[in-house]
Amino acid sequence: METLPRETIVDVLENKLREEILTGSHPAGSYLPPERELAEGYGVTRTTLKHAFGRLVQSGLLETRHGVGTRVRDFVRLGGADLLPMLVRHSPEWLGEIFEVRRSVGALIAERAAVKATARQREELRGLLAAVGQAEGGGDVQLADIEVHRALARATGNRVYTLLTNTLFNAYVPMRAHLVGPFLDPDVAHARLAPVVSAVGEGDAKGAREAADAYLAATERIMLDGLGIA
CATH class of the missing domain: 1.10.10.10 (Winged helix-like DNA-binding domain superfamily/Winged helix DNA-binding domain)
Known part of the structure; x- marks a missing residue:
């Protein structure tokens, strides 16, 4: 307890x-x-x-x-982005703006990761993706999914992307339990994210960006619908 x-x-x-x-x-x-x-x-x-x-x-x-x-x-x-967790606690409406940035930055990160990722990083991504499908419970699937995105940011070779990714995740940590909708089924969550990891693994920058955009749009819609935010 x-x-x-x-x-x-x-x-x-x-x-x-x-x-x-x-x-x-x-x-x-x-x-x-x-x-x-x-x-x-x-x-x-x-x-x-x-x-x-x-x-x-x-x-x-x-x-x-x-x-x-x-x-x-x-x-x-x-102010800086470090204020976002506090602002989200004050008003969940900030999430809509956070997700807008999440989508644009996340698609760019996937594109850059496809170009810059090393063989070791591509292998790490495949392992982290497998962990999404093997996790049990929405919260654990959600955390496993987050680690894939952190690894994508690292694979760009640009530490600023890593910090931006951490900032965006930290921003909605206060509401994390209410944003578990896309992660309730580990098989579905795995299938939704797999095209991103596959495109990065193949070095397909355009495909990675499109797959990430589709992934981020789908999960954003589910999470915001769950909160009742248009």
């Missing part, structure tokens, strides 16, 4: 402030009220408030300047 996390007052305050920022109650570029006023308003100590502020600064939502105050950061203009 999984132990449930215990929320502290700092956790509760951090979550409340984050929600207020993301919903626009504290608009980007605006300064928050003085710490004393905020602490009194939330019924917490200034120490608790400072701890919550520190977490939100680290996550990229706030910035503080000594003697000036704490300002809401324009995270859409200035």
Whole structure:
């Protein structure tokens, strides 16, 4: 049995402030009220408030300047992809935009992997594909499928593609249990992904891109339909 996390007052305050920022109650570029006023308003100590502020600064939502105050950061203009997991937790609608990028980047990665993959990497891909069909349970099939895509990114020889792939997967980790639809049947999941690995193995760049695009479009549709997102 999984132990449930215990929320502290700092956790509760951090979550409340984050929600207020993301919903626009504290608009980007605006300064928050003085710490004393905020602490009194939330019924917490200034120490608790400072701890919550520190977490939100680290996550990229706030910035503080000594003697000036704490300002809401324009995270859409200035933030990085590391914010995506938090944004998905706030609103699953971000997934639609994430999947759009997943599809375009994933197709390009497959194309480049077909050109750049070594014999050893092609063999690794075949082994990882086999693991998809052998996995039991949607969650395990899903994780096995993810490893195929990580290997495809490595096979491009471009580490930025690997980091982008990790970022996109990390972005929807908070919703992973709700995105298991395409992976419930290991045989179907294997068959859906096999054309991508086959084309990469044959060095067919055009075929790999087309197969990856078809795979990504099909799985995206199943996952978003499962969430009720058009």
